[in-house]
Structure formats: C-alpha cells, structure tokens
Amino acid sequence: xxxxxxxxxxxxxxxxxxxxxxxxxxxxxxxxxxxxxxxIALVVGSLSLGATVNGRLSIYDVQTLAIYIAALxxxxxxxxxxxxxxxxxxxxxxxxxxxxxxxxxQRLPQDxxxxxxxxxxxxxxxxxLIWLVGALIVATTLGIVVRSDRWLRRYKYTWAAVGVGLLxxxxxxxxxxxxxxxxxxxxxxxxxxxxxLKVILVVFLAGYLSENRELLVEQDTRVGPFxxxxxxYLxxxxxxxxxxxxxxxxxxxxxxxxxxxxxxxxxxxxATARVGLVLIGLVLFLLGxxxxxxxxxxxRTRVDIWLDPFADPLGAGFQIVQALHAFARGGLLGMGLGxxxxxxxxxxxxxxxxxxxxxxxxxxxxxILGVVAxxxxxxxxxxxxxxxxxxxxxxxxxxxxIGLALVxxxxxxxxxxxNLKVLPLTGVTxxxxxxxxxxxxxxxxxxxxxxxxxxxxxxxxxxxRVTSRWRRIGRRGAR
Amino acid sequence: xxxxxxxLWAVRxxxxxxxxxxxxxxxxxxxxxxxxxxxxxxDRPGRLVILESPTGEPAAGLSYGLDVITSLGRDxxxxxxxxxxxxxxDHAVLTYRGQSWYIExxxxxNGSYVNGRRVEGVAPLGxxxxxxxxxVRMRLERGMR
Numbered sequence: 001x002x003x004x005x006x007x008x009x010x011x012x013x014x015x016x017x018x019x020x021x022x023x024x025x026x027x028x029x030x031x032x033x034x035x036x037x038x039x040i041a042l043v044v045g046s047l048s049l050g051a052t053v054n055g056r057l058s059i060y061d062v063q064t065l066a067i068y069i070a071a072l073x074x075x076x077x078x079x080x081x082x083x084x085x086x087x088x089x090x091x092x093x094x095x096x097x098x099x100x101x102x103x104x105x106q107r108l109p110q111d112x113x114x115x116x117x118x119x120x121x122x123x124x125x126x127x128x129l130i131w132l133v134g135a136l137i138v139a140t141t142l143g144i145v146v147r148s149d150r151w152l153r154r155y156k157y158t159w160a161a162v163g164v165g166l167l168x169x170x171x172x173x174x175x176x177x178x179x180x181x182x183x184x185x186x187x188x189x190x191x192x193x194x195x196x197l198k199v200i201l202v203v204f205l206a207g208y209l210s211e212n213r214e215l216l217v218e219q220d221t222r223v224g225p226f227x228x229x230x231x232x233y234l235x236x237x238x239x240x241x242x243x244x245x246x247x248x249x250x251x252x253x254x255x256x257x258x259x260x261x262x263x264x265x266x267x268x269x270x271a272t273a274r275v276g277l278v279l280i281g282l283v284l285f286l287l288g289x290x291x292x293x294x295x296x297x298x299x300r301t302r303v304d305i306w307l308d309p310f311a312d313p314l315g316a317g318f319q320i321v322q323a324l325h326a327f328a329r330g331g332l333l334g335m336g337l338g339x340x341x342x343x344x345x346x347x348x349x350x351x352x353x354x355x356x357x358x359x360x361x362x363x364x365x366x367x368i369l370g371v372v373a374x375x376x377x378x379x380x381x382x383x384x385x386x387x388x389x390x391x392x393x394x395x396x397x398x399x400x401x402i403g404l405a406l407v408x409x410x411x412x413x414x415x416x417x418x419n420l421k422v423l424p425l426t427g428v429t430x431x432x433x434x435x436x437x438x439x440x441x442x443x444x445x446x447x448x449x450x451x452x453x454x455x456x457x458x459x460x461x462x463x464x465r466v467t468s469r470w471r472r473i474g475r476r477g478a479r
Numbered sequence: 480x481x482x483x484x485x486x487l488w489a490v491r492x493x494x495x496x497x498x499x500x501x502x503x504x505x506x507x508x509x510x511x512x513x514x515x516x517x518x519x520x521x522d523r524p525g526r527l528v529i530l531e532s533p534t535g536e537p538a539a540g541l542s543y544g545l546d547v548i549t550s551l552g553r554d555x556x557x558x559x560x561x562x563x564x565x566x567x568x569d570h571a572v573l574t575y576r577g578q579s580w581y582i583e584x585x586x587x588x589n590g591s592y593v594n595g596r597r598v599e600g601v602a603p604l605g606x607x608x609x610x611x612x613x614x615v616r617m618r619l620e621r622g623m624r
Contacts, residue, residue, distance in 0.1 A: 030508055033504070034501065034504060034505065034508075037497070037500065037501045037504060038501060040497060041494065041497035041498055041500075041501060044490060044493050044494045044497055045494045045497075047490050048487075048490040048493075048494050051486065051487050051490055052487065055483075056483075057483075057490070088508075089505055089508055089509065092501075092505070093505060096498070096501055100498075213605070214603065214605070333492070333495070334491070334495075336487065336488075336491040337491070337494070366495060367495075369495055369499075370495060370498070373495070373498045373499055373502055376502050377502065380502070380505050380509065383509055384509075387509075387512065387513070387516075391516070391621075392621075393607065393620055393621065394606050394620070394621075395605065395607055396607070
C-alpha cells in the first residue's frame with residue numbers, strides 16, 4: 001500500500017541560499033592592495049609625527065600602529081575566508097580615515113580623555129584605538145553575517161518605535177553635558193543614542209518610502225502653484241519635521257536635527273524625484289529655524305557667532321576663531337603632523353578639538369591639501385553607497401544603501417562646514433575621525449550594512465505584500 | 480640640522496603624497512567599476528525571475544531579460560511561454576513606457592495578480608513586485624547587473 005505523493009510537493013520553493021551557505025574563500029586583491037597602501041601611508045605618517053615631536057626619524061608609537069594595521073588585515077582575512085562578493089573599496093577608505101584619526105589622537109594631549117577598562121587607565125589614543133578596533137569588528141561581522149534584509153524590511157514600524165523610544169528616553173533620562181542633553185547613561189555604559197538613531201531613521205525611511213512611492217509621486221492636491229501628493233501621505237513628512245524641531249528644543253542638538261532632516265529630504269528626493277516636495281521641506285525647515293532662532297537664546301547665539309565670531313573672540317567666538325586661525329596657519333601644505341600649535345597651558349588651543357574640531361586640527365597639520373584629500377575620502381564612501389544602491393535588486397535596498405551613504409556624507413558635510421564657518425557650528429562628529437565610541441560604532445554599523453548590501457549573491461528580496469493568493473487560485477480551480 | 484629639516488619635509492610631503500596616491504588608486508578602481516557597469520547589457524529595462532512554477536515550464540529560478548513589450552501566455556508564440564493549466568493562450572503583456580513597467584491583462588480566464596491583487600486592465604509594476612499568472616510566480620527585477 002503506497003501513500004499518494006504529498007501534494008505539497010507541487011508548491012516547492014525555488015532554491016534559496018541558506019543562512020550560511022557553503023563557505024569558499026575568495027581572494028580580494030583590490031582590497032589587499034589598497035590596505036597595503038593604507039598601511040604604508042600610516043607608517044610614513046607615524047614617521048612624520050615621530051620626527052616632528054621627538055626630533056629624530058622614528059615611528060611615533062610602534063605598538064598602537066602595529067595593533068591598528070594588524071586589525072585591518074585580520075578584518076581583510078576574515079572577509080577573504082567568508083568568501084562573499086562584497087565591496088572591496090569601502091573598508092580601505094574607512095581604514096584610511098580611521099588611521100588619520102589615530103595619528104591625530106596620538107598627537108593631541110593624552111589626558112583629554114581617560115577611561116578605565118579592566119583596572120587599567122587608557123589615554124586618548126589608546127581609547128580611540130579600542131573603539132576603532134571595535135568598529136572594524138562590527139563592520140566586518142555585519143558584512144560577513146548579514147545575508148538577508150528581512151529583519152530590517154519587515155519590522156520597519158518596530159524599528160521606528162524603537163527609535164522614538166530611544167529619543168524619548170534621552171529626552172527624559174539624558175544627562176546634560178555642555179548644555180546639550182545627548183548622553184544616556186546606564187551604570188558604567190554611556191552612549192549617544194542619536195548616533196544609533198540616524199541608522200534606525202534610514203531603515204524606517206527606506207521601508208516607508210519604498211512601500212508608498214507610487215502614492216507620494218501622485219499629485220492630486222493643489223496648493224496654489226504647488227501640486228502635492230495626497231495629504232495623508234504628507235503626514236510622515238510633518239512628523240519628521242516635528243521630531244527634528246523636538247530634538248532642537250529638548251536636546252538642544254542642532255546637528256542631529258540638521259542631519260536627520262537633511263537625510264530625510266535627500267531620501268525623499270531619491271524616492272520620488274520630485275523637486276517640489278524637497279522645496280516644501282526646505283521652506284518648512286527655514287520657517288522652523290527662524291521660529292527657533294526667535295524663541296531660543298542659545299540658537300540665536302550660535303547664529304550670531306557664525307555671522308561674526310570676531311565680535312567676541314575670547315568668549316563666545318573663541319572656538320571658531322581658533323579654528324580659523326588653525327586653518328590659516330596650515331596653509332597649503334600644513335605644519336606637518338605634530339607640528340601644530342602646542343597646547344597653551346596644557347590645553348590645546350581649540351576647545352573640544354578631538355570631537356568637534358578634528359578637521360581644524362588636521363587643516364593645521366596637513367594643510368588644505370590634506371583637508372581636500374579627507375573630503376575626497378568621504379566622497380568615495382558616498383559614491384560607493386550610491387553605486388551599491390543603483391545596482392540593488394529592489395527599491396528598499398536601493399533606498400537603504402543610498403540613505404546609509406548619505407548619513408555619513410551629510411554628517412561629514414555639516415561638521416566640516418561648521419569648522420570652516422560655512423554653516424553655524426553644530427555638535428556632530430566627523431565620521432571615523434572624531435573621538436567617540438558611539439559615533440565610531442554607529443558609523444561602523446552603516447559600513448557593515450553597506451558591505452552586506454553590496455553582495456550580489458544575497459538572498460533575493462521577498463515579495464512586497466503576501467496575501468493569500470493560493471487559497472484564491474485553489475477556489476477558482478475547484479469551481 | 481638642515482639635513483634633518485630636509486628629511487622632515489620629505490616625510491611630510493610623502494605622507495600627503497601617499498594619501499593622494501591612495502585616492503588616485505581608489506578613484507581608478509571606481510572608474511573601472513563604472514565603465515564595466517556601463518558596458519554590461521543595460522539595454523534590457525528589466526528582468527523577470529521565475530520564483531515558483533509547479534509544471535516546470537518555465538523552470539523556477541530562470542531569469543528572462545525583458546524587451547520593451549513582452550507577451551506572456553500558454554501559446555507558443557508568446558515571448559515567455561507559460562505552460563500552466565491555469566494560464567490563458569494570450570494571457571498578459573508587460574510594457575515599459577516612460578520610466579516604469581506596466582502589466583496589461585488580456586482578459587485572461589484566471590486573471591493576473593500583482594502582489595496578490597488581481598489586475599484590472601492595466602496596472603503599474605514596480606521593481607521587486609511579484610507577478611502571478613496561473614500557478615507561476617514571477618518577480619520583476621532591474622535589468623542592470
């Protein structure tokens with residue numbers, strides 16, 4: 001007696017790559033060569049630093065440099081062994097930025113930041129090295145392990161809720177440092193949630209925009225000369241605007257607000273190709289800014305400093321004035337690593353140089369040529385993101401990749417412009433160069449996701465909305 | 480001392496030069512990547528990937544490069560023949576107009592479904608959307624690769 005073949009055989013799924021498929025090492029020569037170049041450049045940079053500081057041609061700090069370069073090649077080896085066809089340019093580019101950061105942190109006074117891990121006290125460069133290695137681990141692990149984007153795609157509203165929760169938590173429980181309520185502290189662990197929030201924001205926006213693209217492109221509401229999409233679909237835009245203003249009011253964090261709203265507008269434009277929507281957003285933004293500047297003293301102060309820092313060069317405008325002097329001293333070629341102005345009375349001339357003004361310090365030591373090269377490295381990261389987005393299989397992945405790259409690009413632009421007095425100064429970090437664990441790890445998360453998205457052999461995107469088709473067809477067939 | 484100063488400047492400039500050499504190598508790699516992408520057959524505006532096909536014709540996992548007008552159905556004269564008992568002879572047509580794809584159901588008996596919703600007449604089809612004709616499930620993907 002044979003049982004009939006199970007009818008479920010008829011609905012066999014196509015073979016999909018499993019969570020961990022057969023692993024075959026795959027060489028990544030481009031990445032290897034570029035990393036080699038990074039290593040050589042960092043050794044030369046360290047020689048330059050050592051020569052300037054110690055007065056003889058020697059590597060400034062062999063141990064720190066060796067650990068960093070070793071970590072880079074371990075990350076490379078792990079990716080080779082995993083055998084995925086992911087992007088080979090992102091890691092060396094970020095490694096170069098991280099290496100420049102390390103050289104800068106070695107050169108600054110080490111007691112700017114001290115942290116105690118396992119009973120040992122570490123100075124600025126050592127702490128930064130620990131975070132950089134941590135960031136490399138995060139980026140490489142994500143680039144190797146993440147093979148499916150379902151966990152991001154399917155739970156976009158959950159992610160949005162997590163993000164809003166984090167924000168509210170910071171509003172309520174955050175500790176205030178320098179008049180900004182940014183840091184969240186749980187026992188020994190403290191971090192800046194806004195860094196993580198920017199990644200969550202991109203994930204949510206990519207999900208929302210890819211699902212509602214058609215509706216946003218439609219134009220059935222007319223307001224004067226503008227043609228708008230159906231009004232309910234403008235709600236998230238207004239919500240975004242309100243959140244950005246909330247961040248400014250409660251957290252006093254101009255930089256995060258600017259970053260979130262800028263990335264939002266850019267992604268909206270990428271998704272809809274409608275300049276009108278972006279214009280409306282910009283008008284909303286300008287109105288909000290004007291309102292804020294009228295209502296709040298500290299924002300007006302920021303704008304006044306930006307317009308004329310020399311009005312009070314020793315008080316409010318001190319940071320900016322010192323930064324401008326630093327850029328001016330740097331000139332075309334710079335004073336050389338370690339050759340910048342030594343500290344005045346044990347402090348570097350620019351307050352908060354390691355978090356807010358690394359570009360000014362680098363401008364002094366590497367000159368405008370160095371600054372342009374660093375901005376070029378950020379451009380490379382953005383180009384890779386856009387390229388990965390253009391080659392992605394569907395809208396969600398496109399928007400995700402482009403949004404992630406834009407987060408880094410917009411953030412670098414905001415703080416670089418702040419340092420150069422192109423925009424009012426806001427307290428965001430320069431990605432991969434500023435000191436700071438939250439910032440490094442969040443940006444590593446971005447790079448890791450970009451690496452994972454760049455693999456062409458990943459699981460195909462799931463169908464957008466699955467309804468019960470089979471039941472319907474079955475009924476039809478039976479009739 | 481003058482000799483040391485010379486060395487100092489040489490090392491400084493070498494560091495800057497190496498950063499620029501790195502940038503040059505990266506940009507060259509980027510350009511090569513972009514050129515390769517441009518050379519690849521990007522003339523196809525889209526691909527249709529067969530996700531599931533109980534009868535095996537077309538076979539699951541196959542990927543069809545799409546023309547601007549691609550007809551689907553059981554009849555052998557279609558560009559993509561769907562040999563499925565629930566598909567009509569001339570079942571549907573995929574057309575690429577302007578910047579997006581559309582599916583037109585040719586009054587088939589069992590209808591065409593986009594993401595589980597039945598198509599009435601002509602419906603837009605986005606990249607990543609799932610199309611079902613008879614028992615065959617397909618997904619529209621970008622042509623570039």
